[in-house]
């Protein structure tokens with residue numbers, strides 16, 4: 001592991017807790033911020049991690065810990081990808097070089113890591129609900145601590161944030177919500193709320209335009225539809241400009257702002273004053289994502305996170321250049337195939353919930369803009385929106401990370417599965433996700449999809465099969481179809497430009513054997529393929545079957561396998577409970593001649609962060625793990641004889 005540690009500046013090096021921060025004078029706060037920013041840039045330039053969001057809240061983080069008595073005062077971060085400054089100021093500076101590394105600090109606030117991390121995060125838009133829970137608990141327990149929730153403009157687009165505000169507005173509990181408005185989600189923020197916030201932050205411009213605008217509106221009345229739409233948009237903007245924050249006020253919040261989120265002394269003063277204001281209140285802070293690192297300010301999407309080392313002045317990548325042909329990522333195979341399919345079938349639509357870059361749906365949004373939608377951080381809406389499209393005969397492909405689809409599960413059940421609508425779920429980041437850790441692993445989708453009526457549950461072993469399964473899904477008219485694939489690079493195989501229809505429920509034989517059959521589900525099967533040679537050396541003849549479907553199962557193939565083998569191993573990069581291995585066990589359970597089965601998958605526990613390779617090793621879900629299981633199985637058989 002690279003153990004490079006950034007050296008903190010003279011002031012930052014004296015700060016090991018918020019109490020130390022409180023010892024510096026208000027005039028020194030800008031210097032603390034500069035040193036904090038430098039420290040983040042220095043560390044992330046070597047070790048990688050989320051980036052732009054933490055740079056954008058350096059002043060806000062410093063002001064919060066300066067003014068509030070954390071950890072007694074509860075500070076709740078939303079998503080938590082912006083909390084690096086918070087970690088550094090709350091006693092984790094010296095360990096910060098282990099951030100997101102195996103056995104190191106978590107990339108997100110985590111309750112077991114620090115008392116300053118009041119609520120575990122990773123998924124967005126939970127902070128107001130959690131904060132309200134904490135403030136109501138404070139009231140009931142007759143304590144007097146403060147509660148502050150910090151939420152981004154992207155996270156604010158989610159239904160959950162509005163559910164929380166709707167409730168907070170009538171609870172009358174003291175709660176400060178800070179809206180960190182940088183006009184960005186991971187990609188540019190979208191939606192009507194985004195436009196509303198833009199109107200607030202451009203108040204002065206609109207005030208100046210007011211008189212002209214009324215004159216123009218008169219002119220527009222006689223104009224066409226396009227002009228009228230423009231006029232009504234401008235009128236809405238004007239209304240917002242005249243009464244900024246009215247949306248939040250009407251939800252029962254006292255609204256303050258917008259204020260400059262990079263003036264730390266002013267922020268500290270504002271926060272100090274707001275302590276005297278009771279009830280639910282919202283401070284609207286305007287910041288720049290990537291603030292203080294010019295390349296990140298220029299290209300905010302690229303610098304949302306950095307995976308490889310970079311020059312901390314120019315931002316140029318320091319990753320070793322390779323002459324090898326680049327291997328496509330699964331997300332790109334998905335997006336390219338979707339575009340190919342959509343060009344041939346005009347009923348196909350694509351939907352992403354605020355992950356155009358992450359899912360590569362951006363490609364379709366650029367090539368076929370009228371049929372590709374970014375609906376914001378709104379997984380629930382994305383699923384039901386797709387269901388609505390499907391009722392009208394369209395063929396929606398909903399690309400959502402496996403972990404984020406958990407947010408839209410009732411919609412998958414109630415709006416898609418029960419109505420048997422032909423929505424295609426493309427679940428990216430399935431299996432262990434890597435450095436993002438437990439909140440982001442996609443370990444539950446096989447179980448949560450398999451238990452639903454009507455849903456096909458599939459996983460390709462490689463990019464060729466991903467293309468073919470997508471093609472199959474595009475032609476499958478009987479109901480919902482799910483396809484899971486992991487984060488990162490595909491196999492690099494030569495891919496046929498032709499699509500092939502795979503009958504749902506049909507697996508394939510990769511290798512025949514005699515002693516043990518390995519039944520794999522998804523890309524984890526490539527580890528099994530690697531294990532075959534080593535098993536041969538160990539004197540074990542293993543067959544390998546890429547089952548492709550956890551539902552419907554290839555029962556014909558399963559019957560063949562049970563006739564031929566006494567021992568089978570099933571393997572999946574997912575929770576064992578209710579997954580593919582369970583499906584096979586259930587199928588065999590009433591067969592007299594059932595084989596002895598080992599189910600390889602993720603045990604009933606939380607899997608922490610690390611590289612995918614490290615985590616697969618820890619879980620025993622790699623070639624070595626398969627070899628070990630196979631040997632154990634054969635030993636057990638021999639000892640029984």
Ligand SMILES: Cc1ncc(C[n+]2csc(CCOP(=O)(O)OP(=O)(O)O)c2C)c(N)n1
Nearest residue numbers: 053122123124152153154155184185186354
């Ligand atoms: C439920 C859920 N969906 C999607 C994501 C992926 N995601 C992480 S950060 C982010 C953008 C958040 O934007 P914002 O709250 O404005 O924070 P910023 O990065 O701009 O500081 C998204 C979409 C997530 N973490 N949780």
Ligand SMILES: CC(=O)[C@@H](O)[C@H](O)COP(=O)(O)O
Nearest residue numbers: 079081122305358429436487
């Ligand atoms: C914080 C968050 O949810 C995203 O930034 C996530 O970390 C992206 O993951 P990928 O890097 O796999 O797209």
Ligand SMILES: [Mg+2]
Nearest residue numbers: 152153154184
């Ligand atoms: Mg934002």
